[in-house]
Amino acid sequence: MKFERFSSQAVFLNRENIDTDQIIPARFLKVTEKVGLGSALFADWRSDPAFVLNTPDAANAKILVSGANFGCGSSREHAVWALCGFGFRAVIAPSFADIFRQNALKNGLLPIVVNAPTIAMLPANAHFTVDLLDQTLSVDGDSRILFPIDSFSKTCLLEGLDELGYILKHEAAIAAFEKAGTRA
Amino acid sequence: MPPKTLYDKIWDAHLVTPETDAPAILYIDLHLVHEVTTPQAFEGLRRRGLKVRRTDRTIATMDHSIPTISRSLSSVDAQAADQVRRLESNCIEFGVRLFGMDDRRQGIVHVIGPELGLTQPGQTIVCGDSHTSTHGALGALAFGIGTTEVEQVLASQCLLSRKSKNFAVQFDGALSPGVTAKDMVLALIGQIGTGGGTAHVLEYQGSAIRSLDMESRMTICNMSIEAGARAGLVAPDDTTFQYVAGREFAPKAEAWDRALAKWKTLPGDEAAVYDRTVRIDVSTLEPVITFGTNPGMSIPITGRVPDPANTADSGARARLEGALKYMALKPGQQLLGHPVNVVFIGSCTNSRLSDLRSAAGVMRGRKVNPAVRVLVVPGSQEVKRQAEAEGLDRIFKEAGAQWREPGCSMCIAMNGDQLEPGESSVSTSNRNFEGRQGRNGRTFLASPLTAAATAIEGHIADVRTLGGF
Structure with missing residues (x-):
């Protein structure tokens, strides 16, 4: 699936170190499918009716804004599947945990790194536009914020490139590596 | 050629x-x-019509959602049982070697890898589990991956990867009695924070690491991920080589000699440069225990819970207030004497024979406080057999603790072993996130010694006042 420019409101979670046990508690990991996990997203926090994901606006939001070190903890890709299942296409945070970031990119969920002071100034009810080609986040059609992404990940997302397909194109190199070592 | 670190060489x-x-x-x-x-x-492979490229380099076991009360799947819910059966059928279909529930080699993946000699110095090792960092204790580059990456490795035996930075963690000095590897790593995470190692590979060095046995090194490497680092490493030495020698899947005869010669070249070059270094003097460490909702929120066992009012940064203050509220703790209070409902001794962090020996040493001849439910869950069938051969199971059972079958159990609470809402535990596992051990459960992470002392006293206790270690 190709990653295209989109606009949406955002949901704000003003909290650092949001771990994968919060994003999807372990009791939801007994599934054998990737789909249908949107309802498990932040399941424990959502038991509070006032939690931001329970507000009507959240249902249409495609962007989640968080504090630093988002997605720390386990390697469960279910965390990303749950975010995607709920309808999120991007997470904005000052930093991401390494494994979460990798998992997100592999599922078309864009991790957008924006520094904490800039995040603090994002208006809550604004309309955000995410443009991966330009690597910009714009707020109400204005004040474009540039965000970084490595060129490989960017190309994979924009062209919907399949990573496994990319690896398997290097079959000759893999076979040569196995032959050269004692790995054959 | 520029000098290289251990990580550089394996990479x-x-x-x-x-x-x-x-x-x-x-x-x-x-x-x-x-x-x-x-x-x-596996479903992805099926859809693409792909095979597992190297069934000889792929090993499966079940650990997360299996029962520990017995080996019968009837004691877990239908969804968990289905997941276990799915692994069995996938392994048959794709020709993957499985150490199933009744196999003598079954256990927590990060316990059986080293134990069976599958884990060897200089290897690259991955698993769809963040605590794969454990295997770094043998000088292997080992890290957790997501499910999409699992599919990629199954199909190609390869992974797309970018190099991390080198981070030296220098532990020097001698540990005081009652202070363990678990306390060392909790102290480290407390110092650098849960994101402190992000984008780095940690290499644990120094005299305090050299003098640790392999199982203690595994405890430390296991929790590298709790500092944000995907991998942690210890350079292999004679302790490592002696540990690997003779294990089921370790090289034998001439293959051993060749492997050993290669492994001896792995330690980083003298002049190797690290992007970051921290130094910790372990001689001043006390047993460490967490008070909050991530593994970085810890204090010495005799210390007091921090007061948010003394925290200048508003974000940090809010985090601390939130953690204390969740944990039902008051600012400035001591944890010693704080009552708990459950003690859990197990997990890929602390379920090996040496962990069980140290817990049993404290519990020998004593009784568990009747207010506390105590679960002792060995990390593998092999650990269970050895512990039983030494009579450790009898010590636990006579004390009033439950002696279980191997698995992840209450570390991740997927199999029914869990805290009830509002209950608290002292746990030898690795994560104290909200709800980790059961919804609205509260987790205090500590060493097996601290856990055993707490089991006896019925409240958080300092093992140094009990003795038995």
Whole structure:
């Protein structure tokens, strides 16, 4: 699936170190499918009716804004599947945990790194536009914020490139590596 | 040639293609597979019509959602049982070797890898589990991956990867009695924070690491991920080689001599440069225990819970207030004497024979406080057999603790072993996140010694006042 420019409101979670046990508690990991996990997203926090994901606006939001070190903890890709299942296409945070970031990119969920002071100034009810080609986040059609992404990940997302397909194109190199070592 | 670290050497030796604008293609020597993070990966292979490329480098077991009361799947819910059966059928279909529930080699993946000699110095090892960092204790580059990556490794034995930075963690000095590897790593995470190691590979060095046995090194490497680092490493030495020698899958005879010669070249060069270094003097460490809702929120066992009012930064203050509220603790209070409902001794962090020996030493001839439910869950069938051969199971049972079958159990609370809402535990596991051990459960992370002392006293206790270690 190709990653295209989109606009949406955002949901704000003003909290650092949001771990994968919060994003999807372990009791939801007994599934054998990737789909249908949107309802498990932040399941424990959502038991509070006032939690931001329970507000009507959240249902249409495609962007989640968080504090630093988002997605720390386990390697469960279910965390990303749950975010995607709920309808999120991007997470904005000052930093991401390494494994979460990798998992997100592999599922078309864009991790957008924006520094904490800039995040603090994002208006809550604004309309955000995410443009991966330009690597910009714009707020109400204005004040474009540039965000970084490595060129490989960017190309994979924009062209919907399949990573496994990319690896398997290097079959000759893999076979040569196995032959050269004692790995054959 | 520029001097290299241990990590640099392992990385370079596994490059199928180097890192450019594109990530490197890294060859994986050993892929460990379990029931929770793989069904979707096998399904992906099926959909693409692909095979497992190297069934000889892929090993499966079940650990996360299996029962520990017995080996009967009737004691877990239908969904968990289905996931276990799915792993069994996937392994048959794709020809993957499985150490099933009744196999003498079954256990927590990060316990059986080293125990069986599958884990060897200089290897690259991955598993769909963040605590794969454990295997770094043997000088292997080992890290957790997501399910999409599991599929990629199954199909290609390779992974797209970018090189991390080198982070030296220097532990010097001698540990005081009652202070363990668990306390060392909790102290480290408390110092650098849960994101302190992000984008780095930690290499644990120094006299305090050299003098640790292999199982203690595993405890430390296991929790590298709790500092944000995907991998942690200890350079292999004679302690490592002696540990690996003679194990089921370790090289034998001439193959051993060749392997040993190679392993001896792995330690980092004298002049190797690290992007970051921290030093910790372990001689001043007390037993460490967490008070909050991430593994970085810890205090010495005799210390007091921090007061948010003394925290200048508003974000940090809010985090601390939130954690204390969740944990039902008051600012400035001591944890010693704080009552708990459950003590859990187990997990890939602390379920090995030496962990059980130290807990049993404290519990020998004593009784568990009747207010506390105590679960002792060995990390593998082999650990269980050895513990029983030494009579450790009798010590636990006579004290009033439950002696279980191997598995992840209450570390991740997927199999019914869990805290009830509002209950609290002292746990030898690795994560104290909200709800980790059961919804609205509260977790205090500590060493097996502290856990055993707490089991006896019925409240958080300092093992140094009890003795038995």
